[in-house]
Amino acid sequence: MQRNGSTASSGRGGRVYAVLQQAIVDQALPPGTKLPEDSIGAQFGVSRTIVRAALQRLAADGLVDMQVKRTATVARPSLEEARSVFEVRRCLEREVARLVAEKWNDGFATSLAAHLSEEQQAAHGGDSKATIRLAAEFHVKLAGMSGNPLLARYVAEVVSRCSLILSVFGRPHQSECAIEEHRAIIEALAAGDAARAATSMEHHVALVERRGVGGEAPAEPDIGEILARYLPLAPIASV
Numbered sequence: 001m002q003r004n005g006s007t008a009s010s011g012r013g014g015r016v017y018a019v020l021q022q023a024i025v026d027q028a029l030p031p032g033t034k035l036p037e038d039s040i041g042a043q044f045g046v047s048r049t050i051v052r053a054a055l056q057r058l059a060a061d062g063l064v065d066m067q068v069k070r071t072a073t074v075a076r077p078s079l080e081e082a083r084s085v086f087e088v089r090r091c092l093e094r095e096v097a098r099l100v101a102e103k104w105n106d107g108f109a110t111s112l113a114a115h116l117s118e119e120q121q122a123a124h125g126g127d128s129k130a131t132i133r134l135a136a137e138f139h140v141k142l143a144g145m146s147g148n149p150l151l152a153r154y155v156a157e158v159v160s161r162c163s164l165i166l167s168v169f170g171r172p173h174q175s176e177c178a179i180e181e182h183r184a185i186i187e188a189l190a191a192g193d194a195a196r197a198a199t200s201m202e203h204h205v206a207l208v209e210r211r212g213v214g215g216e217a218p219a220e221p222d223i224g225e226i227l228a229r230y231l232p233l234a235p236i237a238s239v
Helices: 002-025 037-044 048-060 079-103 106-124 128-144 149-169 175-190 194-211 223-233
Strands: none
Touching: 002 037, 002 048, 002 128, 002 149, 002 223, 037 048, 037 223, 079 128, 079 149, 079 175, 079 194, 106 128, 106 175, 128 149, 128 175, 175 194
């Protein structure tokens, strides 16, 4: 019985983690936003203990700042931290591009073409939240094609941190630029040119970093209102 209770708690905690992570990556919860355990717990119908465990996971991911006897907040990376994260991202994604080019197949081509089409539809429809999410998912999807689960995990983490960084320093997401850069990467991958794919990826990430300098963080939102948008869509996580 105790094991079943523990499993249920883990599932609920996983859901809290997944929703908060997505809201941060979508830039719906900007840096510095307070994340009170009691109000989040009430929103999800879970205990503060479960919320705290989810926040600790997000803190380990670099997305949340937790201090003793203070309300957790969405992390606010410094410029130095931002540069370090993008430096790591360039290294990781160069390797992803090289590996995917070597493993390229029709399934990859179909999947990425469909994803690029989704990006275009979101951009043409003016759906900024979707364009931000899809731009991040493009990189996570590619990493999953690398055949290296650990590399894919690290890329997913660093992409999430970059989304947070762009919330701090970034100008509005320039979807058309990202789409054309993604297209160039796909063309290099389809040609089986690992060197060109790696260079195109490094160039793209460098441009994302360059576009991410300047601007001011938006005002703090109502966390209850933000999370309410995600709850109907969030599956119950198993871990």
